[in-house]
Amino acid sequence: MSRERAVPRRRRAPAALAAAVLALSGALSFAAELLPVGTRDGVQELLERAARGTRAAEWTRRLCDEVGPRLSGSPGDRAAVAWAQRVMREIGLTGVRAEPVTVPRWKRGEETGEVLAPYRHRLVLTALGGSVPTPVGGLVGELVAVPSLEALDALLAKDPGAVRGKVVFFHRKMLRDSPGNGYGSVVPIRTEGAARAGKAGASGVLIRSVGTSSSRLPHTGAMRYAAGGPRIPAAAVSAPDADLLERLSASGRRVVVRFRLGCRNLPDAVSANVVGEVRGSERPEEVVLLGAHLDSWDLGTGAIDDGAGCGIVLEAARLIAEAPRRPGRTVRVVLFANEENGLAGGREYPRAHAGELPRHVAALEADGGAGRTKGFGWSAGEGAEPVLAAISSLLSPLGASGLRKGGGGADIGPLRASGVPLLSPDQEGASYFDLHHSADDTFDKVDPASLEQTATALSAMAFALADLPEPLPRLPEEAPAARR
Amino acid sequence: MSRERAVPRRRRAPAALAAAVLALSGALSFAAELLPVGTRDGVQELLERAARGTRAAEWTRRLCDEVGPRLSGSPGDRAAVAWAQRVMREIGLTGVRAEPVTVPRWKRGEETGEVLAPYRHRLVLTALGGSVPTPVGGLVGELVAVPSLEALDALLAKDPGAVRGKVVFFHRKMLRDSPGNGYGSVVPIRTEGAARAGKAGASGVLIRSVGTSSSRLPHTGAMRYAAGGPRIPAAAVSAPDADLLERLSASGRRVVVRFRLGCRNLPDAVSANVVGEVRGSERPEEVVLLGAHLDSWDLGTGAIDDGAGCGIVLEAARLIAEAPRRPGRTVRVVLFANEENGLAGGREYPRAHAGELPRHVAALEADGGAGRTKGFGWSAGEGAEPVLAAISSLLSPLGASGLRKGGGGADIGPLRASGVPLLSPDQEGASYFDLHHSADDTFDKVDPASLEQTATALSAMAFALADLPEPLPRLPEEAPAARR
Numbered sequence: 023m024s025r026e027r028a029v030p031r032r033r034r035a036p037a038a039l040a041a042a043v044l045a046l047s048g049a050l051s052f053a054a055e056l057l058p059v060g061t062r063d064g065v066q067e068l069l070e071r072a073a074r075g076t077r078a079a080e081w082t083r084r085l086c087d088e089v090g091p092r093l094s095g096s097p098g099d100r101a102a103v104a105w106a107q108r109v110m111r112e113i114g115l116t117g118v119r120a121e122p123v124t125v126p127r128w129k130r131g132e133e134t135g136e137v138l139a140p141y142r143h144r145l146v147l148t149a150l151g152g153s154v155p156t157p158v159g160g161l162v163g164e165l166v167a168v169p170s171l172e173a174l175d176a177l178l179a180k181d182p183g184a185v186r187g188k189v190v191f192f193h194r195k196m197l198r199d200s201p202g203n204g205y206g207s208v209v210p211i212r213t214e215g216a217a218r219a220g221k222a223g224a225s226g227v228l229i230r231s232v233g234t235s236s237s238r239l240p241h242t243g244a245m246r247y248a249a250g251g252p253r254i255p256a257a258a259v260s261a262p263d264a265d266l267l268e269r270l271s272a273s274g275r276r277v278v279v280r281f282r283l284g285c286r287n288l289p290d291a292v293s294a295n296v297v298g299e300v301r302g303s304e305r306p307e308e309v310v311l312l313g314a315h316l317d318s319w320d321l322g323t324g325a326i327d328d329g330a331g332c333g334i335v336l337e338a339a340r341l342i343a344e345a346p347r348r349p350g351r352t353v354r355v356v357l358f359a360n361e362e363n364g365l366a367g368g369r370e371y372p373r374a375h376a377g378e379l380p381r382h383v384a385a386l387e388a389d390g391g392a393g394r395t396k397g398f399g400w401s402a403g404e405g406a407e408p409v410l411a412a413i414s415s416l417l418s419p420l421g422a423s424g425l426r427k428g429g430g431g432a433d434i435g436p437l438r439a440s441g442v443p444l445l446s447p448d449q450e451g452a453s454y455f456d457l458h459h460s461a462d463d464t465f466d467k468v469d470p471a472s473l474e475q476t477a478t479a480l481s482a483m484a485f486a487l488a489d490l491p492e493p494l495p496r497l498p499e500e501a502p503a504a505r506r
Numbered sequence: 507m508s509r510e511r512a513v514p515r516r517r518r519a520p521a522a523l524a525a526a527v528l529a530l531s532g533a534l535s536f537a538a539e540l541l542p543v544g545t546r547d548g549v550q551e552l553l554e555r556a557a558r559g560t561r562a563a564e565w566t567r568r569l570c571d572e573v574g575p576r577l578s579g580s581p582g583d584r585a586a587v588a589w590a591q592r593v594m595r596e597i598g599l600t601g602v603r604a605e606p607v608t609v610p611r612w613k614r615g616e617e618t619g620e621v622l623a624p625y626r627h628r629l630v631l632t633a634l635g636g637s638v639p640t641p642v643g644g645l646v647g648e649l650v651a652v653p654s655l656e657a658l659d660a661l662l663a664k665d666p667g668a669v670r671g672k673v674v675f676f677h678r679k680m681l682r683d684s685p686g687n688g689y690g691s692v693v694p695i696r697t698e699g700a701a702r703a704g705k706a707g708a709s710g711v712l713i714r715s716v717g718t719s720s721s722r723l724p725h726t727g728a729m730r731y732a733a734g735g736p737r738i739p740a741a742a743v744s745a746p747d748a749d750l751l752e753r754l755s756a757s758g759r760r761v762v763v764r765f766r767l768g769c770r771n772l773p774d775a776v777s778a779n780v781v782g783e784v785r786g787s788e789r790p791e792e793v794v795l796l797g798a799h800l801d802s803w804d805l806g807t808g809a810i811d812d813g814a815g816c817g818i819v820l821e822a823a824r825l826i827a828e829a830p831r832r833p834g835r836t837v838r839v840v841l842f843a844n845e846e847n848g849l850a851g852g853r854e855y856p857r858a859h860a861g862e863l864p865r866h867v868a869a870l871e872a873d874g875g876a877g878r879t880k881g882f883g884w885s886a887g888e889g890a891e892p893v894l895a896a897i898s899s900l901l902s903p904l905g906a907s908g909l910r911k912g913g914g915g916a917d918i919g920p921l922r923a924s925g926v927p928l929l930s931p932d933q934e935g936a937s938y939f940d941l942h943h944s945a946d947d948t949f950d951k952v953d954p955a956s957l958e959q960t961a962t963a964l965s966a967m968a969f970a971l972a973d974l975p976e977p978l979p980r981l982p983e984e985a986p987a988a989r990r
Contacts, residue, residue, distance in 0.1 A: 087753060090627050143574050143807075146945065237721045238806070238945040262948035269571060269949075322722070323627075461630065461722040464746035465753075 056412035061489040064349065065416045065482045068341055077340065078477035079470035081109060082333030082392070086323040086465040093151075093320040094360040095127030095291030102316050106296040106332070106357050113340040115298030115355060123370045125293045125360040128152055130320055131284020133257065135228075138162070139278040143266060147228065147257040148240040148321065149285040150212060151363045152247075156255045160282035161226045163189035167271035170194045171211060171218055178222050186223035189279055190215070193268050195261075196455065198234045205455060208232050212243050212258070220252035226281070227256040230264035235456035238262050242319055243459045244363045255283050293317070293359040295367045295374075300343045302488060304350035309378065310488040311354050311385040311442075312338055312480065313433050315361035322463030326454060329465070330473055331388035332357055334447075337474075338481035342488075349488035351383060358433040361389070368433035372440065379440040383493035386445045386484060387431025388476070392468040393450035395476040397424020398483060402443035403495030410494070413486040422479040424448060441496035445483065447476055540896035545973040548833065549900045549966045552825055561824065562961035563954035565593060566817030566876070570807040570949040577635075577804040578844040579611030579775030586800050590780040590816070590841050597824040599782030599839060607854045609777045609844040612636055614804055615768020617741065619712075622646070623762040627750060631712065631741040632724040632805065633769040634696060635847045636731075640739045644766035645710045647673035651755035654678045655695055655702055662706050670707035673763055674699070677752050679745075680939065682718045689939060692716050696727050696742070704736035710765070711740040714748035719940035722746050726803055727943045728847045739767050777801070777843040779851045779858075784827045786972060788834035793862065794972040795838050795869040795926075796822055796964065797917050799845035806947030810938060814952060815872035816841055818931075821958075822965035826972075833972035835867060842917040845873070852917035856924065863924040867977035870929045870968060871915025872960070876952040877934035879960040881908020882967060886927035887979030894978070897970040906963040908932060925980035929967065931960055 089105050092098035103120050110118045128151055135145030166188045168174045174192075177184045192211045197203040209232055216227045231241035240260045247253045259267065270277045296316060302308065314331030318324020339355045342348065359367030372379060384402075397417075400410055407425070414423040430444040438444060450472070457463045487494065573589050576582035587604050594602045612635055619629030650672045652658045658676075661668045676695045681687040693716055700711045715725035724744045731737045743751065754761045780800060786792065798815030802808020823839045826832065843851030856863060868886075881901075884894055891909070898907040914928040922928060934956070941947045971978065 083753070087750065088625050090625065141572050141574065235721075236946075236950055237719075238723060238948060239721065262946070262950045265950040266571065266948070269567070462720075462746070464722060464750070466720055466746045466749040 056409055057486065058491060061486055062416065064345060064347055064489060065486055068345060068482055068485055069419065069478065072341055072478040072481065076337050076474040076477050078333040078337035078473045079468060081336045082325060082329045082468055082473060083465050084109070085329045085332055086325050090323045091320045092316065092318050092324060094125040094293055094317050094363060095288070096320065099293050099317055103294045103296055106316055109336060110296065110298035110355065113336060114343040115339060116301055118298040120294035120296050121374055123293050123295055123359040123367045124290050125366045126364045127288040127291045128363060129286050129288055131155065131286065133283050135257070135259065135279065135281035137270065137277065137279055140270060140275040145263050145279065145281065146238050146240055146260040147263065147281060148242050149283040150245040150256045150258060151242055151319070152245050152287065153216070153256045153283060153285055154253045154287070155285050156226065156281060156283045160280045161189070161255055162278065162280045163187065163225050165189050165191050165267065165271060165277040165279055167191045167193055167268060171214065174218060183223070185219060187225055189226045189228060190219035190224045191267055191271070192227070192229045193264055195230060196232050196234055198452065205232065213245050216245055216254050216256035217248040217251055220254040221248065224254060226254050228279070229258050231258040231260055233261070233455050233458055233460060235462070236261050237462065239460045239462050241459040242321055257281060257283060295359050295371055296357040298339070298355050300339055300348060300353040302350050302352040303348045306352045308351040308381045308383050308493065309354050310351055310383055310484050311356055311434065312484055313356045313358055313385060313387040313431060314389060315367065315433055316357040317360050317362055319362055319459050321459070321461040323465060325463050325465045325468050326391040326457055327459065327463055328361070328389045330392035330468060333473060334388040334477045334480055337477040338484055341481040342485050345485070349485050351488040353484050353488050361432050365432060368436050372436050379437065379442065382437060382440070382442045384443045384445060384487045385434040385437050386480060387434045388447060388480060389431050390447060390449040391451045391454040392473045393454070394472040395422045395447040395449050395479040397422055397426065397448050398445050399426045399429030399448050400443065400445045401427070401429050401438065401497060403497055405495045406443060409490065413483060416486070417479050417482055420475055420479050422475070438497060439500040441499040443494045443496060447480055449476060540893055541970065542975060545970055546900065548829060548831055548973060549970055552829060552966055552969055553903065553962065556825055556962040556965065560821050560958040560961050562817045562821035562957045563952060565820045566809060566813045566952055566957060567949050568593070569813045569816055570809050574807045575804045576800065576802050576808060578609040578777055578801050578847060579772070580804065583777050583801055587778045587780055590800055593820060594780070594782035594839065597820060598827040599823060600785055602782040604778035604780050605858055607777050607779055607843040607851045608774050609850045610848045611772040611775045612847060613770050613772055615639065615770065617767050619741070619743065619763065619765035621754065621761065621763055624754060624759040629747050629763065629765065630722050630724055630744045631747065631765060632726050633767040634729040634740045634742060635726055635803070636729050636771065637700070637740045637767060637769055638737045638771070639769050640710065640765060640767045644764045645673070645739055646762065646764045647671065647709050649673050649675050649751065649755060649761040649763055651675045651677055651752060655698060658702060667707070669703060671709055673710045673712060674703035674708045675751055675755070676711070676713045677748055679714060680716050680718055682936065689716065697729050700729055700738050700740035701732040701735055704738040705732065708738060710738050712763070713742050715742040715744055717745070717939050717942055717944060719946070720745050721946065723944045723946050725943040726805055741765060741767060779843050779855055780841040782823070782839050784823055784832060784837040786835040787832045790836045792835040792865045792867050792977065793838050794835055794867055794968050795840055795918065796968055797840045797842055797869060797871040797915060798873060799851065799917055800841035801844050801846055803846055803943050805943070805945040807949060809947050809949045809952050810875040810941055811943065811947055812845070812873045814876035814957060817957060818872040818961045818964055821961040822968055825962070825965040826969050829969070833969050835972040837968050837972050845916050849916060852920050856920050863921065863926065866921060866924070866926045868927045868929060868971045869918040869921050870964060871918045872931060872964060873915050874931060874933040875935045875938040876957045877938070878956040879906045879931040879933050879963040881906055881910065881932050882929050883910045883913030883932050884927065884929045885911070885913050885922065885981060887981055889979045890927060893974065897967060900970070901963050901966055904959055904963050906959070922981060923984040925983040927978045927980060931964055933960060
């Protein structure tokens, strides 16, 4: 797909370039008031160069094909840390290093499921990350179906013994583009379902996969037990299997399932945040951070989550590294460890770089898949908006000039406490949760042209932020107690 | 989904009914010239009754949920034969019986695959139906990638030893709505790939799944070895895995795979064609056959292939059985055995009913999924078209009045030699090959409203054919030597 699409795109380049230059000339008149001519010229040069083709999809493809799945502490994770350093050196970054991060280690085992009654069926399921295993022969239990955590509470209020010794099945559907049933509102079932059901005496938990696909592939994701609480096995069934369980439960007949999870929690391992830089030409001690996460879940090859983000930030940095004039500040790429099941990389970075944080002028994270960028979300101090608007106006030829308050990312989130302005590309992502955390998260799902557009937008934004005469106004610092 | 959709549909019924009656009054003026008023009234009554709700989706759901997968000779197959007889009696069919059919028996085992070089990857694959197993420890081999059978021939013409001891990987993509790369043109790779590669000394065969989905679920399907030729293991990899193998092969590096198939060919078993009738009111010895196939592949629950067809023909027959006036001829439902991997049911039926075939006035098969019907394909003798056009005009309120020469079906195909006119609904099916023969063929993919519309159209067509004063002109009989 990559090669097939790249050819027509390059053939289109001259026309696209002409249109871009035309559009830029208008945007520049607005940007002129707030951005120095050198910064504007630098952004324009970068956009023109990127329009002749970028290598974002190449980095993502290579990470997926040469490394593949890379769950924290796994052999794939180690391979990814080595791979990332090689590629950073290959594209001309300096100060390339692996900064150690202690990460949790959880390993999937064999996993099988079946319905035993009222009819026998195979159940397609996958352990949630962090789950304890079932007994070797499997866990057999009668199903108690409830849509949500709140429905479980309501059931327990009526009958505190309602789920004792049973398997609780949470069947709330995540809906596409639904504010009420979106990822954020459904995901607590995955993270807390086992803790809540376990506390009520359940023997196990099944959830409907948190995702929007109707495919028979389950979606994994992190879960956590309550400290000192019971630890019961937890798995996600695929959407069609959830539909089946829901139909069988609704029929009023007794539903009995058996599932077997061979997963294990192992001792912590050492992974790394992989760091590389384009050193600033004037104030190299000041840093614009470009982040993505290097780890992935184990079922797919981590293409959209977050191989895409890795490809985007590596290419964004390469485009800056090859600029005829580098920006004044340092652009630092950080490929974070352990975003998926612990966020240890995102937490470790501010500890390891505490002294530098006042000189981190902005942090941008790409962890929203491989879709086109419509603009940027941003969180910064008062007075930042006109400056960001001036930069964004330069991105209008890409269709990426939107601005929305509230940017950030899981890995860069811990920098907020130190007042670092946070940004993230707002990417199209209608199919993102079809693939997310499932075996379907593979490179064929990446549209190279969209990935290139996002890499270009991020690169231009980072260039400008690293080249502003004055850094963006910072966020108010949080008191140490409030820090995560 | 079934229940949620059924409610608004029933609320809409009065308006839909009014529109249907209005449309019918126009159509009737044309049909009047060729169809007796009693037949027209019978069809109209049936359409009005069906507009108040049908139970097609209920039969399909129950087959999927109460039986599930039902590969020939498996426990599911036996359960399906019992289930079908129960449901036929439940809906008022008579003469319900299981007519024995000897079927091949093939059983899937554990199956795993991996890429060993140039990078380690899991390969998601599934054995093709009929494949021999690999050695217990798996088959390891270097991959030779070719797009097609023709490309293999071309390679062998240059170097007869090109695939000796290697695993041939056929990677032709089936494309959606593509005449050149549709199912019919790609499927010979699945059926003949192992025979052709085995003859050239290959140790195994992998094919890109024959399907249109980009999901990480492989599609199985029948394959056959050449009589007396080598029998090498054959499996289909999912589309994303095929993309990976293609990328790795295109890189020019040596690609080594290992796969393990635990499948087995077992002694033949006895299954059955399940038969039930609505006995004709005037010429009960003359038969309109309504066919679908009861068996399914083992990965999904056989919802669209062909639980949908079973639901359609059962409901079509029920609508006729409950008519205030039954048609003159007998409407016979046949749920065929073993369509997927042998067609033993379709071949057995004309043997078991040889004496009756001259009195089979038409056979209709529903094996095209769960989509809406746009009209009918038909194969009949000269003079049939005006009669079919008159009947079809009565179906215009359903949007099902199209006619296309060339109807038929795998199970009813063997009746052609005896001159029996063959028909099949032309159903919408853009997503059919996304699901076909994969674990994704599950009931949630069935749109109940579309299934009801097709059941209604088929029922009305069957009613009219069973009630015509003169049967449809027959096809020319084939000489016994030409018979399949």
